[in-house]
Structure formats: structure tokens, C-alpha cells
Amino acid sequence: MEKRVMIIGAGKIGRGYLADLFGDAGYHIIFVDAFTEMVDKLNEAGKYTLFISGEGKVDKKIISNYEAYSCERDFDRVVEIIADLNIICVSLYPSAFPSVADQLSEAIKLRIKNNNKKPLNVFFFANKVFTARKMKELITERLDSEIEKNYFMENVGIIEALTVRGGVKPTDEMLAEDPLCVSSSEGRVLKVGDNIIGEKPDMPFMEYLDKMEGRLAKKVWCGNMLHCTMSAIGNYKGYKYNIECSKDNYIKNIIDKAFDEADFGVGEEFGFTQEEMLENKKHYFDVFWDCKVKDDIARLAADPMRKLSYDDRYIGPALLCLKRGKLPYFLARSAAYLLMYDNEEDTVAIKMQNMIREKGIKQAIPEICGLNLEIENENILYQLIYDNYMEICFQKN
Ligand SMILES: NC(=O)C1=CN([C@@H]2O[C@H](COP(=O)(O)OP(=O)(O)OC[C@H]3O[C@@H](n4cnc5c(N)ncnc54)[C@H](O)[C@@H]3O)[C@@H](O)[C@H]2O)C=CC1
Numbered sequence: 183m184e185k186r187v188m189i190i191g192a193g194k195i196g197r198g199y200l201a202d203l204f205g206d207a208g209y210h211i212i213f214v215d216a217f218t219e220m221v222d223k224l225n226e227a228g229k230y231t232l233f234i235s236g237e238g239k240v241d242k243k244i245i246s247n248y249e250a251y252s253c254e255r256d257f258d259r260v261v262e263i264i265a266d267l268n269i270i271c272v273s274l275y276p277s278a279f280p281s282v283a284d285q286l287s288e289a290i291k292l293r294i295k296n297n298n299k300k301p302l303n304v305f306f307f308a309n310k311v312f313t314a315r316k317m318k319e320l321i322t323e324r325l326d327s328e329i330e331k332n333y334f335m336e337n338v339g340i341i342e343a344l345t346v347r348g349g350v351k352p353t354d355e356m357l358a359e360d361p362l363c364v365s366s367s368e369g370r371v372l373k374v375g376d377n378i379i380g381e382k383p384d385m386p387f388m389e390y391l392d393k394m395e396g397r398l399a400k401k402v403w404c405g406n407m408l409h410c411t412m413s414a415i416g417n418y419k420g421y422k423y424n425i426e427c428s429k430d431n432y433i434k435n436i437i438d439k440a441f442d443e444a445d446f447g448v449g450e451e452f453g454f455t456q457e458e459m460l461e462n463k464k465h466y467f468d469v470f471w472d473c474k475v476k477d478d479i480a481r482l483a484a485d486p487m488r489k490l491s492y493d494d495r496y497i498g499p500a501l502l503c504l505k506r507g508k509l510p511y512f513l514a515r516s517a518a519y520l521l522m523y524d525n526e527e528d529t530v531a532i533k534m535q536n537m538i539r540e541k542g543i544k545q546a547i548p549e550i551c552g553l554n555l556e557i558e559n560e561n562i563l564y565q566l567i568y569d570n571y572m573e574i575c576f577q578k579n
């Protein structure tokens with residue numbers, strides 16, 4: 183029987199990274215996406231072009247052998263398919279997690295009805311620490327009985343993954359060749375948690391790892407923090423692309439220090455050695471600071487309120503530093519720059535700037551960052567971010 187995988191989120195990662203490797207492993211792909219118009223176009227065309235950028239070269243590949251569904255319009259059909267599947271990959275931003283919980287909880291009910299006791303493993307490719315905890319909570323609150331909750335615990339694996347390939351906006355030339363194309367960096371591995379339910383999937387590109395919460399923190403709270411900080415300061419200085427930021431010494435110095443703070447907090451909290459954390463720093467400076475692929479600041483700093491939220495890349499590691507007596511000065515300074523992120527095409531950036539204007543920065547910081555000023559360390563962090571924000575403003579004037 184043909185192997186099948188559902189990919190929820192047919193964007194840059196879903197179509198550019200996951201479909202590439204599952205396609206090569208002989209899987210039929212079932213895309214699910216919220217963008218109904220694109221879903222229909224994908225079905226009509228029956229294929230799309232994937233551009234894969236490596237060092238000094240761009241390879242081209244045609245992806246076919248798929249079908250696509252709209253998550254809202256085709257909800258019932260999607261649930262029916264999930265009720266009969268063994269593997270799903272999710273490549274979405276966290277704001278879309280509740281809609282996946284809707285699909286999965288309904289599919290669990292249908293699996294019970296159909297007496298399907300085969301394991302289902304759902305792999306989450308998202309830059310979000312604690313994704314599995316969040317998803318388990320969202321799914322459990324949608325289940326009604328103990329039977330459903332037990333079925334979920336025993337038969338459904340919620341597995342975190344590290345997204346190790348990047349997806350960027352295709353160039354105008356690529357789009358002229360195929361308006362449905364996607365553009366991605368290269369890589370032939372899917373790094374996933376080892377807490378699989380049942381047998382490991384028949385997927386040669388999967389590498390199974392332990393300590394996924396900590397590994398995600400190493401990636402997002404350190405690596406993606408670097409990427410976002412360089413973009414936030416770059417935007418402040420009027421740059422448009424990552425490559426401009428990487429020539430700027432001031433940005434490099436801030437990032438270097440902020441990374442050390444994040445590495446310290448994460449390493450201590452999640453039990454990684456100093457060598458492992460040094461290796462982490464080297465890796466992300468190679469991958470993100472060295473800018474192997476030209477990327478838009480607008481993508482890297484996008485959605486600033488999510489990135490400034492309580493369990494994301496600034497507040498998360500900064501509170502871990504404070505917990506262990508280290509002052510996260512440069513993480514706070516980086517967060518202050520992101521609070522200044524302004525981009526008229528980014529609806530969240532607009533919302534954030536409006537909020538700061540209307541409520542004032544003093545009230546906006548705890549609201550955006552989820553900081554409780556009655557808790558000592560959270561109050562200290564609030565003050566550090568506020569003071570940095572003000573000091574950057576003074577320089578401007
Ligand atoms: N692009 C990149 O280089 C990387 C992205 N990531 C992470 O991968 C995830 C996906 O990112 P991208 O593919 O870049 O984003 P994207 O914006 O290219 O794709 C997201 C897709 O999800 C769809 N969508 C939105 N809500 C949905 C819903 N409720 N159900 C189904 N589809 C829905 C959108 O229509 C869009 O096609 C994010 O969590 C991101 O942080 C991680 C590492 C690299």
C-alpha cells in the first residue's frame with residue numbers, strides 16, 4: 183500500500199522542506215492549508231517547483247504526487263483522512279495550533295468509533311519551545327470522556343521537531359517561472375523527538391533525538407533570538423536584508439553578548455554542558471550570522487509580539503539567567519530593539535506600535551512580554567527592558 187503523510191501548513195517549510203523529503207521517501211502527500219485559493223491552485227496544477235539553494239548553486243525540483251485540502255472548507259474530509267493515517271507533520275505558526283487541535287480531537291473521536299487502534303504520530307515543525315505541552319493541553323480540553331483522553335495518551339504521539347532548513351520568499355524570476363513555487367535551503371534530515379508511539383515511521387530521513395524541549399530552547403531561545411535581534415537592530419538602522427546586518431560591528435557585539443546570556447540560561451536549565459553550548463553558539467553564528475542565503479529583515483523580525491511573549495526567545499532565556507543570578511542585560515537590550523520594530527506591512531508590528539503609543543511603554547512592556555511585576559525577577563527584567571528602551575530613545579533624539 184502507498185505510504186501517506188499529511189502536511190498541515192503548506193507554506194515554505196511544509197512544501198519546501200517536508201514535502202521534499204517525504205516525496206523522496208516515496209510518500210503520497212496530503213497538504214492541508216488555510217489559504218483556500220492556493221489549495222485549489224495546487225490541485226489544479228498537480229505539481230509545483232521547489233528551488234533549493236546551496237552554496238553557490240540553486241537546484242530545481244518538481245514536486246507532484248500530492249492532493250491538497252482547505253482546513254476550514256474541507257474540515258470534515260480532513261478529519262476523515264486523519265482518522266485513517268499514521269503520520270502527520272505540522273508546519274504552522276503557534277497561533278494556528280488551536281485549529282490543529284480541533285482536527286486532531288475530532289479525528290480521535292472518529293478513530294475510536296472506527297475501532298482504529300493503530301498509532302498516530304504527529305510531528306510539529308515550529309519555532310516554539312514547549313509545543314508538545316501546549317498541544318496536549320489544547321487537544322485534551324477538546325476531548326469529552328476518559329475513554330477519549332486515554333485513547334489520546336496511548337495511541338497518539340505528539341512529537342517535537344527541529345526545523346533545520348530555511349524557507350525564504352522566492353525571487354521574482356522564480357515566481358515568473360512558476361507562481362506556485364517555493365524556495366528553501368538544502369538539507370536531508372528531519373530531526374525529531376524519540377518519543378514515538380509504536381514503531382518508528384518508514385522514513386529514512388528521520389533522526390531521533392532525546393531532550394527535545396532543551397534542544398528547541400537551544401534553537402529558538404538562542405539561535406532564532408540571534409536572527410531576530412540582528413533584524414530588529416538592522417531595521418532600526420534602516421537596513422532591509424540580513425547581509426547588511428552581518429557587516430555591522432555594533433550588531434555583532436550585542437548579539438555576541440545576548441547569545442552568551444541565552445546559552446548560559448538554557449544550558450543550566452536543560453542540562454547541557456558548556457561544550458555543547460559553545461558548539462550551539464558556533465553553529466548558529468555559522469548558519470544565521472554568516473548569511474548563506476539572502477533573507478528579508480521583514481521575515482526574520484516578523485510578528486514581534488509573539489517573539490516578545492513570555493515563553494519565547496527573549497523573556498524565556500532572560501528569566502532563566504535571573505533565576506541563576508545572572509543579569510540578562512543584552513537580552514533585555516535586544517528585546518528593547520524589537521519593541522521598536524516598526525514595519526507598515528507587518529500587522530503585528532503596527533498593533534504593537536499603536537499599543538505603545540496609546541498605553542505608553544511602561545504599561546506596554548508587561549502586557550506584551552507577559553511579565554508580572556509582583557514577581558521579583560520579572561520586575562527586574564521589566565526594568566532592564568524599560569531602561570534600555572529609554573536609553574535607545576535618548577540616543578535617537
Ligand atoms: N521559513 C523558515 O525558514 C522556518 C520556519 N520555521 C517555522 O515553521 C513554521 C511554518 O513556517 P513557514 O512555512 O515559513 O510559514 P509560511 O507562512 O510560509 O506557511 C504557513 C502556512 O500555514 C498556513 N496556515 C495558516 N493557518 C493555518 C491553519 N490554521 N491550518 C492550516 N494552514 C494554515 C498559511 O496559509 C501558510 O501557507 C513556523 O512555526 C515557523 O516558525 C522554522 C524554521 C525555519
Ligand SMILES: O=P(O)(O)OC[C@H]1O[C@](O)(CO)[C@@H](O)[C@@H]1O
Pocket residue numbers: 309345347348349406409410481482484485
Ligand atoms: O518567525 P520565526 O518563528 O522566528 O521563524 C523565522 C526563523 O526561522 C528560521 O527561518 C529558521 O529557524 C530563521 O531563519 C528565522 O529566524
